Amino acid sequence: EIVLTQSPGTLSLSPGERATLSCRASQSVSSSYLAWYQQKPGQAPRLLIYGASSRATGIPDRFSGSGSGTDFTLTISRLEPEDFAVYYCQQYGSSFGQGTRLEIK
Amino acid sequence: QVQLVQSGAEVKKPGASVKVSCKASGYTFTGYYMHWVRQAPGQGLEWMGWINPNSGGTNYAQKFQGRVTMTRDTSISTAYMELSRLRSDDTAVYYCAREDVVVVAADYYYYMDVWGKGTTVTVSS
Numbered sequence: 138e139i140v141l142t143q144s145p146g147t148l149s150l151s152p153g154e155r156a157t158l159s160c161r162a163s164q165s166v167s168s169s170y171l172a173w174y175q176q177k178p179g180q181a182p183r184l185l186i187y188g189a190s191s192r193a194t195g196i197p198d199r200f201s202g203s204g205s206g207t208d209f210t211l212t213i214s215r216l217e218p219e220d221f222a223v224y225y226c227q228q229y230g231s232s233f234g235q236g237t238r239l240e241i242k
Numbered sequence: 243q244v245q246l247v248q249s250g251a252e253v254k255k256p257g258a259s260v261k262v263s264c265k266a267s268g269y270t271f272t273g274y275y276m277h278w279v280r281q282a283p284g285q286g287l288e289w290m291g292w293i294n295p296n297s298g299g300t301n302y303a304q305k306f307q308g309r310v311t312m313t314r315d316t317s318i319s320t321a322y323m324e325l326s327r328l329r330s331d332d333t334a335v336y337y338c339a340r341e342d343v344v345v346v347a348a349d350y351y352y353y354m355d356v357w358g359k360g361t362t363v364t365v366s367s
Contacts, residue, residue, distance in 0.1 A: 138304070172353045174287075181337055181360055182279075182287060187344070187353035194355075225287055229352040230277075230301065233287040 139163050141226055143234035149242040156213040158237045160226035165206050170229035173202055173211045176236075177222045185224075186211060213239075244268035246338050246358035253364045259326040262361045264338030271319035272296040275341040277354055278312065278323045280334040288334075292341065293321055328365045335360040 140163040150156055160171070168189035174182040184193040186202035189209055199214040213220055221241050226234040249263040264276065278290040291302035293312040300312045311324045321338055339354035 169349050169351050174354075176287075181357035182339075182354075183357070184353055184355050188346075188349075188351040191344075191351065193353070227287070227289070230289070230292065232289055232303075233279075236286045 139166060139228055139231060141166075141228060141232060141234035143224075143226060143237045145237060146235070147238045147240060149240050150216055151242045152216050152218055154216050156211075156216055156220070156239055158211040158213075158224055158239070160204075160209040160211070160234050162207045162209075162228070166209075166228050168205050168209075170231075171202075171204070171209055172227050172229065174225045174227065174233075175220075175222050176225065182225065244340070244356050246340065246356055248336075248338060248358040248361045251362040251364070253366065254328050256329055256365055256367055258328050258365075259324055260328060260363050261322055261324040262336050262338075262363070264321045264323070264358050266319045266321070266340070269340075271314075272316055276312075276314070276321040277339045277341055278310075279337045279339055279354075281337070281360075282331065282334040285334075290323070290336075295321060325363075328363075330365050333363065333365045335362050337361075 142161045144159045171189040173186040176182045190202045201212045203210050223236045223238050225236045247265045252260050272295045275292045277292045280288050293300045295314045314321045337360045338358045340356040342355045344351040
């Protein structure tokens with residue numbers, strides 16, 4: 138089973154700053170199967186990125202995804218107050234990463 | 243609009259079973275796989291498996307093999323997830339999520355685009 142490891146566990150930044158979140162796989166993952174989700178307290182997860190780099194419908198362009206093989210990255214170019222949440226990567230039909238908590242500094 | 247409406251909270255005793263429902267609306271139920279994901283209190287997301295509502299075929303995460311059963315009733319566009327032999331560490335919010343697929347130049351992109359609000363299952367003696 139492929140294990141996804143996200144880093145950092147917690148990221149403390151201020152609104153307007155750039156956030157870079159990492160997702161590393163224990164073995165190569167098809168980019169087609171790599172997605173990123175955002176979850177806020179008390180809410181269901183929300184799809185942000187699929188296919189490693191394609192934004193889901195309605196997702197602002199400050200969110201971008203990149204990577205291939207075993208290393209994937211979610212970047213938020215300029216943080217808005219509503220972006221502070223927990224972010225998960227997932228390989229389709231398999232496990233999620235443990236999540237990165239993005240908190241206000 | 244596309245939505246998934248889940249059944250209400252459940253409280254169960256250890257050793258019992260729970261069956262959570264997920265009613266789909268706004269799209270063709272049999273055209274999209276349905277996944278189940280759970281989240282223990284304060285923990286991350288855990289993928290449990292999927293069901294193909296068209297054929298009834300299933301694929302379960304190894305961890306849940308033998309304890310989970312996913313079924314569907316196409317006449318009412320509803321998917322079900324039943325977890326048996328409950329333990330205290332099965333206490334979690336259980337989500338259903340619709341899988342969508344995008345095909346671009348012969349590449350298939352899979353993701354879960356619509357989620358239910360979750361069903362809280364508490365296992366306690």
